Amino acid sequence: MIRKGFQVAARLGYHRVLPGTPRILPRLNTAAAFGSSTESLVSRFCQEKTNLKDYALPNASWCPDMLSLYQEFVEKTKADGWIKLPSFKSNRDHIQGLKLPSGLAVSSDKSDWRIFTRCIQVEGQGYEYVIFFHPSKKNSVCLFQPGPYLEGPPGFAHGGSLAAMMDETFSKTAYLAGEGLLTLSLNIRFKNLIPVGSLAVLNVDVEKIEDQKLYMSCITLSRDQQTVYAKSSGVFLQLQLEEESSQ
């Protein structure tokens, strides 16, 4: 009877945290729960008519490799079905009109929140990146240039900064490919160090979607693909956002 209740709740798109449950949210009947198509998720996410600043655009700090690869992908957005994802100051800006499900919704409305990867605002010092997404292939490419603030070993990016870039790329891919919202796991094998100020290319694929989880793999390469910087995988939990009630 409880299971039937969950199915009904899932169809209504309403999630409730049950007291005493070890999981944050109950298991859902996946077939009923996730109806949003990738196309509708993308169009809502990208918000073309907006005054919000898009940080995923070239600036003076971008190295020549990053600029040239960016241009190549911009060409692909015209003919090959690729989409350049905008990158706003906060994740909330990407989902206007939607809100987190009850178990995750936070009551206070602080406007000074910033997404971690866009917090270092001085151009070129922190995370310079842009993500391109292919809706039908469910594949993402992130162009990432780590700045001097992300240094670990002298002249090279700290492993933690690449881990964060991977989590962010997985996160956007998971959301658009299937409403993936929360990181469940990250597994990273570091192979080489990325020189500060150079381009690393993260290629993310969705391997499967099963049991309310999205499984993704990532390979991070140099521009010329001759150096493998890291291989990683990520698993994200699917959770449906709710419509914000009009007040």
Added chain:
Amino acid sequence: MNERLLSSEEVILKDYSVPNPSWSKDLRLLYDQYMKKCEDGSWKRLPSYRDVAVQETEDFKNFFHGYRCLDLSWHFSHTCFSCAHPDSKLIKEEQMPQARVFIRSYEDGLGFEFVMFHNDVEKKTVCLFQGGPYLQGLSGWLHGGAMATMIDITSGMAASIGERIVTANLNIDFKRPVPLYSVVVINSQLYKAEGRKLFVSCDVRSVDGKTLYAEATSEKLPLSFFWLICKAGS
């Protein structure tokens, strides 16, 4: 609260791992508890600087007591760190002129507020961490990447052996998201050394220890050894 303008040298030498007004009550209480543990010398508070060169020097002093020639004044005139190491096989590398420890690149309370305590006999490092609003993932929650960063850095401290180490593998299982502004305790433990590989386990819990936010394992290597593996191909 008005602060006088610090001279540039004072800014460079400022230790950030001490309480400031943005620290919550939970963080301050835990800090006091761990400072008490330091009284008998078994635990040590690790200072934390914004300047990479200063941080490196302090890390070196903390973990490699016998080494004498590295002092601050020498360090300001030489930006290279690794060529000073007795058995370093690396070519001279200059640090980037604007290199900064990025977890210290925020104003008080906005980013990473943390302090680490290290027990060298037990090979443990505990990090008390409070994440601020610039570390957001989903609205109101800490970004997984910010959590991964702190896990990676804390694990690195547990594995510290007196030479620079890097991460070869990092595996994190996230159990629950961490609310922004809350305090978590990251416990890391070096549990195995195999050849030059160092294995660290880590868990992230709430202040009362009852909520588990994440578990992680990582494999660390000395940088010199990591370079050898890279050149050999993998």
